[in-house]
Amino acid sequence: MRIALTVALIAIALCGCSLLQPRPAPPEAQRPAFTIFYTAWVKPDEKIATVKIRLSENPEWVNWMRFYIDPARHSGLLSSGQLSMQGNEALWTPPDEDAWLQYDVQLESQRSNGRYDGYMTDDWALFRADDLVPPVRTDFKDGTQSKAKLEINVPQNWSVVTRYPQYTSGRFKVDDDDRLIDRPTGWLLMGEIGTRRETIGGTKVTVSAPVDQGIKRMDMIAFLRWTLPTMQELFPEFPERLLIVSADDPMWRGALSAPNSLYLHADRPMISGNGTSTMIHELVHVAMSASSGPKADWIVEGLAEYYSLEVLHRSGTLSTERYEAAHRALAEWGAEAESLDVDRSHGPITAKAVGRLRAIDAEIREQSGGERSLDDVVRGLATMDGDITREAFDALVESVFH
Numbered sequence: 001m002r003i004a005l006t007v008a009l010i011a012i013a014l015c016g017c018s019l020l021q022p023r024p025a026p027p028e029a030q031r032p033a034f035t036i037f038y039t040a041w042v043k044p045d046e047k048i049a050t051v052k053i054r055l056s057e058n059p060e061w062v063n064w065m066r067f068y069i070d071p072a073r074h075s076g077l078l079s080s081g082q083l084s085m086q087g088n089e090a091l092w093t094p095p096d097e098d099a100w101l102q103y104d105v106q107l108e109s110q111r112s113n114g115r116y117d118g119y120m121t122d123d124w125a126l127f128r129a130d131d132l133v134p135p136v137r138t139d140f141k142d143g144t145q146s147k148a149k150l151e152i153n154v155p156q157n158w159s160v161v162t163r164y165p166q167y168t169s170g171r172f173k174v175d176d177d178d179r180l181i182d183r184p185t186g187w188l189l190m191g192e193i194g195t196r197r198e199t200i201g202g203t204k205v206t207v208s209a210p211v212d213q214g215i216k217r218m219d220m221i222a223f224l225r226w227t228l229p230t231m232q233e234l235f236p237e238f239p240e241r242l243l244i245v246s247a248d249d250p251m252w253r254g255a256l257s258a259p260n261s262l263y264l265h266a267d268r269p270m271i272s273g274n275g276t277s278t279m280i281h282e283l284v285h286v287a288m289s290a291s292s293g294p295k296a297d298w299i300v301e302g303l304a305e306y307y308s309l310e311v312l313h314r315s316g317t318l319s320t321e322r323y324e325a326a327h328r329a330l331a332e333w334g335a336e337a338e339s340l341d342v343d344r345s346h347g348p349i350t351a352k353a354v355g356r357l358r359a360i361d362a363e364i365r366e367q368s369g370g371e372r373s374l375d376d377v378v379r380g381l382a383t384m385d386g387d388i389t390r391e392a393f394d395a396l397v398e399s400v401f402h
Helices: 002-010 217-234 278-288 297-314 320-334 347-367 374-382 390-399
Strands: 033-043 048-057 062-068 074-079 082-086 089-093 099-106 116-120 124-128 136-140 145-153 159-161 172-174 187-191 193-200 203-210 241-247 255-258 261-265
Touching (some): 124 241, 187 193, 187 261, 203 217, 217 278, 241 278, 255 278, 297 374
Parallel strands (some): 033 145, 203 241
Antiparallel strands (some): 048 099, 116 124
């Protein structure tokens, strides 16, 4: 029966992908640390930020840092120590004292449809913190670790929200246990903004948007008070901090997740007419923090859509009748897709994936006498590092029977 489940329901074509490995344990607190101090001066009139990276404590422990530079976005590189360019990589060898690297970065980012997922006006700016600091590899002294702080300097009367806790100095504590080098990530919003904060379960929630755009921040908070506890039950390691940012045109008319944060366009409803929820879909991505391997995007996107309906139904937000109607609508839409074996999942393929996942859940519940479910699989995926592959998914489905 279990072999039939694997073949008939998942239709896996083994591709030699390795199983996901557990996330490494966080560095021990007693390990000595060198400090990285990120400072950004945001300049709306130029739509750029000048960023300075300074090794403020124990710079001699860092042998080199290699940054991946985008020539279309990064310019004006300066540094102490030695700096050399190797293609699109900047190799920095910091000195033992007064170690710093500085550059300018263009912060607006336009998608192929003309909409933006990074935008600046005279009144506000919305972009990912990842855009401030390019991807970096570092070689440093064995037995040490990094600690990092972020300071963002903005025009007068502007405010800043990030996913990070803030010191009384106004700087932000950048601390990611699963990274060797702490680098700012997640969504950033700054400017003349309105912000609402609430603690829901074990999560400190921040909802923020530019003023005078008609964005209903308190409606979002109320919706999360109703649904987030169910999400936290499903994902026991749900982030302790969550930032939701929103804005109107010309931002991209959709939603995008990032570490411990998500962006939702102002015109996106919290629950669509067909009973699905873009916000909950993206929250599943936040909870899983997962990307897909080859031909496995239907798993990642399908799980996000499947559990968006589950969370709405289990929380009582969606009645059983509407829940079933939503599944019927997705099944009808999914019939347009011939196969799940594609590089990128989209509408009909994601809808078809929801039906496939629901069938797998039913089979697991039947075979385990109701003691196990797809929940056990998704929790396993959420606690593993690396891309989600079809082979890893299959192995976790099999494991719930033992």
